[in-house]
Every structure is written in structure tokens, then in C-alpha cells.
Amino acid sequence: MDAMRRALAGCVLALCLGTTGAEAADPAALAEARGATLRLQQELQGALKAAMAEGGPAGAVEACHLQALPLTESLSEELGAEIGRTALRLRNPANAPDAWEAAQLHRFEERLAAGEPAADLEAMAEGPGGLRYMKAIPMQEACAACHGPDVAPGLRAKIEALYPQDRATGFSPGTLRGAFTLTLHRP
Ligand code: HEC
Numbered sequence: 001m002d003a004m005r006r007a008l009a010g011c012v013l014a015l016c017l018g019t020t021g022a023e024a025a026d027p028a029a030l031a032e033a034r035g036a037t038l039r040l041q042q043e044l045q046g047a048l049k050a051a052m053a054e055g056g057p058a059g060a061v062e063a064c065h066l067q068a069l070p071l072t073e074s075l076s077e078e079l080g081a082e083i084g085r086t087a088l089r090l091r092n093p094a095n096a097p098d099a100w101e102a103a104q105l106h107r108f109e110e111r112l113a114a115g116e117p118a119a120d121l122e123a124m125a126e127g128p129g130g131l132r133y134m135k136a137i138p139m140q141e142a143c144a145a146c147h148g149p150d151v152a153p154g155l156r157a158k159i160e161a162l163y164p165q166d167r168a169t170g171f172s173p174g175t176l177r178g179a180f181t182l183t184l185h186r187p
Helices: 002-019 027-079 099-113 141-147 153-162
Strands: 082-086 122-127 130-138 176-184
Touching: 027 082, 027 122, 027 130, 027 141, 027 153, 027 176, 099 122, 099 130, 099 176, 141 153
Parallel strands: none
Antiparallel strands: 082 176, 122 130, 130 176
16 A cells, blocks of 8 residues: 555656646756756847848748757757757757657646746756756747748748748747757766
């Protein structure tokens, strides 16, 4: 009976860790994960802004296509952790979520629907490969040119040429565009 109660308690605990946010996580690891995510966000935003200023949305799609993944890869190397972006509806299939990430993305959608602000959605838990962290990326006005419901036809064609399987349009502000995702490998 005791063993069963312990097993049940373990299950409930695991469920909680898997489904609540990041409050229960080790503060140092959480700070590290948040810092890494912020860096990637700033680097991507900087690259996007520069490309938009230089070549408008069409030039920026090209720049994103060329730069986004190499940027996440070099940051992963520098940090000694795997960092990237993912989503349930993707532009680049290389960003596809694994099962753990997909479960967290669904959980983020549920938490958003339950009234949590999109900008607060994050999760940290042990998962496949190490300590895993995710932070939601809310859709914003500035993303609409390339991810919104009314992508200009010329730009649409450019996106489809580079990403024939694109599913990352039709988002409205306040919904979830995707998430940053990080795996901290433990020694
Ligand atoms: C100029 C067009 C453009 C704008 C503006 C833009 N994106 Fe993207 N986005 C892209 C392209 C192109 C990719 C695919 C990059 C790649 O090849 O990895 C992408 C990929 C992504 C991904 C990775 C997941 C996936 O679907 O492959 C996320 C998340 C994302 N964008 C969020 C945003 C957010 C949030 C904004 C606004 C702050 C934004 N984007 C603005 C063009 C754009």
C-alpha cells in the first residue's frame, strides 16, 4: 500500500513539474536559461531589423532564411547548450518540435486560453537529453508582414519558394507564434 501511495505521489509530482511553469526549477539554471533565450531573441531581432531596413520584407525573408539557423547554431556552440526555436505551425521544418517540446507547446496554448499572459509562459523540467527550458514567443504586430493573416502576395510567393511547406501565416497578435527551446546538458 505504502509503495503504491509513494508511486502515486511521484506521478502527481511529475505531472506538476511537467505541466506547471518554471517556478519549481533550480534558480541558477532558470537564470541561465532565461539569459540564453534573451540573447538569441536579441540577436535574431537585430538581424531581422537590419535586414528589413536594407531590403524590406522580401530581403528580410531571404536574410532570415540564410541567417536564422546558423545564428542559433553558433549561439548553441558558444553556450554549450542546444538552443533554438520551434512551433506547432512551422515555416522551416528544421525547427520541428520533438515530443517533449510539442507537449509543452500544447500546454502553453492551454495556459494562454486559461488567461495567463503570453509573455509569461515558460516551463523548465527534466526531459529527454537533459534539463529542458521553453519560453513562449507571442505573435506581435511587427511579425504580421511575414506571419499574419494578410501576407502581401509577392512576399507570400517568395516565402513559398523558400519554404514550400510553410504553415506559419495567419497568426493574430496575442496568439502564440512559437517558443524558444533550450537543452542544458549536465555533466
Ligand atoms: C521578414 C519576414 C519575417 C518577419 C517580419 C518575421 N519572421 Fe519569423 N520567420 C521568417 C522566416 C523566413 C522564418 C524561417 C527561418 C528559418 O529558416 O529558420 C521564420 C521563422 C520563425 C520562427 C521559427 C519557427 C518556424 O516556424 O520555423 C519563429 C518562432 C518566428 N519566425 C517568429 C517570429 C516573430 C515572433 C516575429 C516578430 C517579432 C517574426 N517571426 C517576424 C520570416 C519573418
